[in-house]
Amino acid sequence: MFSITLLTVGKLKEKFYLAAAEEYAKRLRGMCKFDLIELPEQRLPENPSAAQIAEGLQKEAAQIFGKIPKGAWLCVMTPEGKLLSSEKLASTLSSIKAGGKSSACFVIGSSFGMAPEVKAKADLQLSMSPMTFPHHLARIMVMEQLYRAESIQAGTKYHK
Numbered sequence: 001m002f003s004i005t006l007l008t009v010g011k012l013k014e015k016f017y018l019a020a021a022e023e024y025a026k027r028l029r030g031m032c033k034f035d036l037i038e039l040p041e042q043r044l045p046e047n048p049s050a051a052q053i054a055e056g057l058q059k060e061a062a063q064i065f066g067k068i069p070k071g072a073w074l075c076v077m078t079p080e081g082k083l084l085s086s087e088k089l090a091s092t093l094s095s096i097k098a099g100g101k102s103s104a105c106f107v108i109g110s111s112f113g114m115a116p117e118v119k120a121k122a123d124l125q126l127s128m129s130p131m132t133f134p135h136h137l138a139r140i141m142v143m144e145q146l147y148r149a150e151s152i153q154a155g156t157k158y159h160k
Contacts (some may be wrong), residue, residue: 078125
């Protein structure tokens with residue numbers, strides 16, 4: 001069974017986000033092996049300098065690299081990434097599976113972004129939209145799109 005790991009920097013606290021994440025995790029686990037790994041966001045001062053942000057992102061990068069499954073296809077979520085339709089994401093995952101990969105890993109960085117070396121290591125840099133969304137909502141949106149992509153591949157009626 002294909003494995004999808006979602007690495008996120010930062011914890012969900014709001015009940016409505018937690019409930020949505022649990023629902024999509026449950027749905028995904030019916031279609032693939034799904035793991036959600038939350039990594040702690042580095043604590044920074046109220047108004048951090050660029051150097052403090054860079055240092056925090058470096059520490060987060062070390063955590064991210066330590067949790068990416070060995071041999072996984074890697075996708076990072078970043079505003080400057082490529083825009084894909086749901087069908088194209090499904091097709092991309094299908095191609096990865098057909099190419100012999102047994103796992104994919106998606107990464108959502110912290111509210112300050114992601115270190116450049118994490119982005120550079122990615123097989124795909126993906127953007128959800130040119131609009132800005134709350135960081136925690138991004139996790140739910142990615143989980144929903146992963147579920148939608150798996151549903152498209154399975155030919156279910158979820159995607160219309």
